[in-house]
Amino acid sequence: MFSTRSRPAAGPFTRAETATITIPVLAASLLHSTNMSTAYVALPAMQGNLSATPDQIGWVVTAFIVASALGTTISGWLAVKFGRRRVFLWSIAAFTVTAMLCASADSLEELVLFRALQGFGSAPLLPVSQAIMLDTYPRSRHGFAMSIWSMGMILGPVAGPTVGALLTEFYGWRYVFFINVPLGCIAFLGIWMTTPETERRGISLDWIGLVTLAIGVACLQLVLDRGERQDWFSSPEIIAEAVIAGLCLYLFIAHSLTARSPYIDLAIFRDRNFAVGLALIFVFGVTVFASMFLLPLFLQNVQGYPVLAAGWVLSARGVGTGIAMFLAGALANRVASKYLILAGLAAVGGSNVWMTGWNHQVEAAEIVWATVLNGAGMGLMWVALTTVTFSTLAQRYRTEAAALFALIRSIGASMGTSIVVAVLTRSAQANYTALKDFVSDYSEALRLSPWDLGNDAAVAALRREVLLQAETIAFVNDFALLAVTIGVAAPLVLLLRRPGRGAGE
Structure with missing residues (x-):
């Protein structure tokens, strides 16, 4: 049943093998997409429980978004360097462990730190799961493959607020994170048993490209997420973040156009x-x-x-x-x-x-x-x-x-x-x-x-x-x-x- 684990990542697979790979991949991608939205409705409860101001509690979401963007910038290189299956398993494990840490946080500082770690660690889930689906299905069925994969990607944010509201209303905000622990363990086991590994390539890392892109994207996300709360460019924080974002993204583009092996192959x-x-x-x-x-x-x-x-x-x-x-x-x-x-x-x-x-x-x-x-x-x-x-x-x-x-x-x-x-x-x-x-x-x-x-x-x-x-x-x-x-x-x-x-x- 689990012979797919030793098969080439690009197949071809029988219909039964395709389904065997698809189900755990969808379960894993649903974890990340749902988690992004369930926390929103629980913010007022977190604010009261942790004695935080509205601006402070906003960092619970900001930390996840910024860290997720940082993790996404390096996802492609990690998957090529270490193999998609291995990176996928690491990502699920990181998501599950940090979900437990978030649920057990005793202070706002701990919760923000654990949310940042969760965002960074789980960032590869969506791009890697999409790449797996595209390789698992023949090109003639890519439309069907993407419709199935999209159910997890899009229905997560749609269902997330309702799930988060139910958990917060009847059990408390910590269960918004606790519920992910058993689900993460199931997804990890499913991926470990069924997903084939890709060929690893020993490629060098363009550190200049990675660092400038990561810092630029992180600062841009901070500007977008905190701009309204800080009254945009009336705030020295937003001005500094915008300048750093613009400078780093300019350096990234200039470097990519001139480097022999840029971080993103143009x-x-x-x-x-x-x-x-x-x-x-x-x-x-x-x-x-x-x-x-x-x-x-x-x-x-x-x-x-x-x-x-x-x-x-x-x-x-x-x-x-x-x-x-x-x-x-x-x-x-x-x-x-x-x-x-x-x-x-x-x-x-x-x-x-x-x-x-x-x-x-x-x-x-x-x-x-x-x-x-x-x-x-x-x-x-x-x-x-x-x-x-x-x-x-x-x-x-x-x-x-x-x-x-x-x-x-x-x-x-x-x-x-x-x-x-x-x-x-x-x-x-x-x-x-x-x-x-x-x-x-x-x-x-x-x-x-x-x-x-x-x-x-x-x-x-x-x-x-x-x-x-x-x-x-x-x-x-x-x-x-x-x-x-x-x-x-x-x-x-x-x-x-x-x-x-x-x-x-």
């Missing part, structure tokens, strides 16, 4: 589908993950939903995503990927246009249908994009390319979230300032309304109503921004080409 960008795919996955990260961040806030802050209820309403996104992923996998060999991506962009963009018509009294049913449409677009885009991006790329580049693909998506997600938070905050303030000018004794509309400005309770209630309207308009502005971003990026899809037979082999 020949990889000669593949048009891969280069366009990176641009589109960046847009995907900006728009899709930003909307996943915005919708829970809208339900809780504008409509007053409890955390658990908001999680259940938004879980409808998973229905649309799951259906679309299976549909995209079935159509992958019949319909050109560019058309599936365009359909996904239309669905995500259309759902955001739909959301621009919302107000604070929008019905739950309308929210559910809009999120289902948004999830369907996300599923179509992801499966088709992960397939066509690697469709013409040579096999020797797959692990390195998968790591770069994951890194660009992560940066896009961070940038998108930072942008919508900045627009939300500043737009809400500007809207409130504009709306409150209409609240005066000279307002004809106000004199005809039931509000009594001579009553303190009525004035307080009116102020809350103005704040609510200002925040609602800010959310609408964010939805409109995401819709415009998708519209601007859509023409890039036309640059993708359909692979010919034997492409990339």
Whole structure:
């Protein structure tokens, strides 16, 4: 049954052997993708338990994101140097051990440290699992392979907030991490028994390229994650991080263009589908993950939903995503990927246009249908994009390319979230300032309304109503921004080409 462990990593495999490899790989990738989102809903509980300020508790997420980005930059080299199977097992073990440490943390400092270690150690899980799936399945079934792999990659962030809310509500925030320990052990055992090893190559490491890329990406992630909390470039911290990020990324590019053996082989960008795919996955990260961040806030802050209820309403996104992923996998060999991506962009963009018509009294049913449409677009885009991006790329580049693909998506997600938070905050303030000018004794509309400005309770209630309207308009502005971003990026899809037979082999 476990003879696959000794087989060549690129197969060929029988259907039974393919399934034997696929199941534990999906379980491992689901661990990382779910963990990224379950912690968000538990932050208020952690803050109270660890006596932290809002800015301090934010480091629980920031440390994981920055460390994960750092780990992703080195994932490709590790997999080539030591073998994909070995790196995959190391990564699962690191994830499991650090999950136990996070659950046992007695202070904020310990929790932040363990989350950073968890992010760095588990970073190879997604790019390595994607490379394994691409090698396990023949090129003719890559669309199906990516639809299955995407279930773990995308449904993790979709289901994560609901799972995190349930665990936090009934057992406490520590179980958000404890639950990963037995799951990690099962995934480790499954990978150890079934996954074949790749051929290891004794390649030298371009330390200049690695260090400049790692520092540049880490500082960029800090700018994006902490910028709004620190008032962007009014903060010396953000200015310093932005300067270091710009300098290091410039040095990385200049070094890569002149070095004999750069850390990232620039020949990889000669593949048009891969280069366009990176641009589109960046847009995907900006728009899709930003909307996943915005919708829970809208339900809780504008409509007053409890955390658990908001999680259940938004879980409808998973229905649309799951259906679309299976549909995209079935159509992958019949319909050109560019058309599936365009359909996904239309669905995500259309759902955001739909959301621009919302107000604070929008019905739950309308929210559910809009999120289902948004999830369907996300599923179509992801499966088709992960397939066509690697469709013409040579096999020797797959692990390195998968790591770069994951890194660009992560940066896009961070940038998108930072942008919508900045627009939300500043737009809400500007809207409130504009709306409150209409609240005066000279307002004809106000004199005809039931509000009594001579009553303190009525004035307080009116102020809350103005704040609510200002925040609602800010959310609408964010939805409109995401819709415009998708519209601007859509023409890039036309640059993708359909692979010919034997492409990339």
